[in-house]
Amino acid sequence: GAVVSQHPSRVICKSGTSVKIECRSLDFQATTMFWYRQFPKQSLMLMATSNEGSKATYEQGVEKDKFLINHASLTLSTLTVTSAHPEDSSFYICSLTPGPTAAYEQYFGPGTRLTVT
Amino acid sequence: AQSVAQPEDQVNVAEGNPLTVKCTYSVSGNPYLFWYVQYPNRGLQFLLKYITGDNLVKGSYGFEAEFNKSQTSFHLKKPSALVSDSALYFCAVRDRGNFNKFYFGSGTKLNVKP
Secondary structure, three states: OOOEEEEOOEEEEOOOOOEEEEEEEOOOOOOEEEEEEEOOOOOEEEEEEEEOOOOOEEOOOOOOOOEEEEEEEOOEEEEEEOOOOHHHOEEEEEEEOOOOOOOOOOEEOOOEEEEEO | OOEEEOOOOEEEEEOOOOEEEOOEEEOOOOOEEEEEEEOOOOOEEEEEEEOOOOOEEEOHHHOEEEEEOOOOEEEEEEOOOOHHHOEEEEEEEEOOOOOOOEEEOOOEEEEEEO
């Protein structure tokens, strides 16, 4: 399966600042990556689909100006939480599918724990 | 609307006993079905999937799942539970016609007691 890394694993920031989270595909060139958010004891919520070389596709209710996604290369997608607020505190997970069809499973990064104080 | 249901928030079993984690789905067409496991503060790890063919699918760590089309279920099973199996388990379905849509269940916490 594909290996996905995320950096940082944990970050604490102050309200009003911005935080960038990196998602890297270590052994697969991914034209599409996914960003999820997970609240404690809850399921994953798809935030957006990151497309290499084009704009991300955001799910309904996700503020595109607040959660900036950049997929500049086939191995790197970044999520920037701008003007962070305490309610943005969450576990953010990226994933990719190492194949061109829906029959392929997703491989997930280890996640990034964001705490906004 | 597409949805995945995991009716049990928590499942408790004794080590050595068989375990079942339930999943039912409501997705149009013939979806692809997946199971993932998540350990605390970690991403999800792929366990197994059903694409087509034999209804009993075998996956990682001795887990298996049975696809039942008439009941739209995809229950996860293991003949003999280990304490190390204690984790959060997610069922997921993917619409064959939509690469970007992956629907997750709410998760089931499995507790295996020694």
